[in-house]
Amino acid sequence: MKKAGHLLWAAVLMAGLLLLTACGNRQQEQEGTAYKIYYVNNEETKIVEREYVSGTTDGRLLMEELLEQLTHISEKMDYETLLGKEISVEGHTLDNGLLTLDFGESYHNLKGTREILVRASIVRTLTQIPDVERMAFTVRGEQLTDAAGAAVGVMAADTFIENAGNEINAYEKVDLKLYFANETGDSLVEENRRNVVYNSNISLEKLVVEKLVEGPTTEGAYPTVNPTTKIVSVNVKDGTCYVDLNNDFLSQPYNVASDVTIYSITNSLVELSNVNRVQISVNGESNISYRENISLNNVFERNLDILDPH
Incomplete structure (x- = not known):
């Protein structure tokens, strides 16, 4: 009788182990x-x-x-x-x-x-x-x-982004005037973009900087900002746009003059009605120089003299 009881218990234990193994396999399949x-x-x-x-x-x-x-x-x-x-x-x-x-x-x-x-x-x-x-x-x-x-x-x-459950409400359109480098990298050329669809959850100032990092879309215009640059923040106060970028901004893979990069950002942002001047920083620090010859301590204003005359 004892032997039969032991056999029954062993069978129950084995069935339980098989069940746990099967459950474990199913769980593993779902992992x-x-x-x-x-x-x-x-x-x-x-x-x-x-x-x-x-x-x-x-x-x-x-x-x-x-x-x-x-x-x-x-x-x-x-x-x-x-x-x-x-x-x-x-x-x-x-x-x-x-x-x-x-x-x-x-x-x-x-x-x-x-x-x-x-x-x-x-x-x-x-x-x-x-x-x-x-x-x-x-x-x-x-x-x-x-x-x-x-x-x-x-x-x-x-x-x-979703907006009140209706995706289309998340979009707005805007016309932008952006400034990129000319072929020789010593002057700026205009690029007019019409009906740019953008996420209404971000500011126009940030949109402008994003488009500059992405680079131009028209023939005859060339990029001015390192494409791996990340935007830390973009804010406007009393007409000054504060642009904070990461360290990648300090390296320049293109053959572009330093002031062309700085005024590519400045002139593009000043095209917005609420921006009169621009201050650029890197990871919150402005007491540094861009490519060793332009101090970021300066506040930059529109510069039309750097436009390509052709």
């Missing part, structure tokens, strides 16, 4: 990193999301996996499929945190609000990948432009 996959709702008024867990750690494989998820068809039919036969990704490149997706010609069939929401969904989804900080879109190798013909430019996750 991984949770990502949000973004889609456009059927009314095309906002972005919706669903969670997706991936065990992939390789950045390239993860990107392919998340792109595949954007082709997902909703069983409840409560959101639109973003990628597939209508919109296809023809290629991609990843360079220094910038992921560029090249789409087929059919991308141009997207119009107005729907195009912005589709773009926001893709950018929000893929910038969750650790190696991807920013994104750019091209169509058959050509830079994506908006309805006014202006370049859309580089985007990040915070380019797109």
Whole structure:
């Protein structure tokens, strides 16, 4: 009888171990990193999301996996499929945190609000990948432009925000006059950008500095600011715009004169109605020199003498 009891207990114990092992295996299968996959709702008024867990750690494989998820068809039919036969990704490149997706010609069939929401969904989804900080879109190798013909430019996750549950309310349009270097790097040239769509949660002053860091979009204009420069803060008080940048600003990969860089920032910001002068600092410190010949202790005002006369 005792032997039978021992056998019964052993069987119960073995069954329990098997059950725990099975549960552990199921839990292990579910382990991984949770990502949000973004889609456009059927009314095309906002972005919706669903969670997706991936065990992939390789950045390239993860990107392919998340792109595949954007082709997902909703069983409840409560959101639109973003990628597939209508919109296809023809290629991609990843360079220094910038992921560029090249789409087929059919991308141009997207119009107005729907195009912005589709773009926001893709950018929000893929910038969750650790190696991807920013994104750019091209169509058959050509830079994506908006309805006014202006370049859309580089985007990040915070380019797109939700506002009262309606994504389109997060956007405003503005015309900007920016100043970049000429071909020889010793003067400034104007670049007029019309109907720039921007996140209404950021200031125009910060938008201007962001666009300067991204660089020009027109022929004959050349970048003035190190593209790895990060914006620490941009604030305006009593007509003075205080621009604080990280250490990367102090290094210059381009053949551009020091004063061209300084007045690229200054002249562009002074084009805004509430800015009369500019003070630049690096990580909060202005008691330093830019490239050893321009003191950042100075407050800079508009300089039209540095414009290219041609």
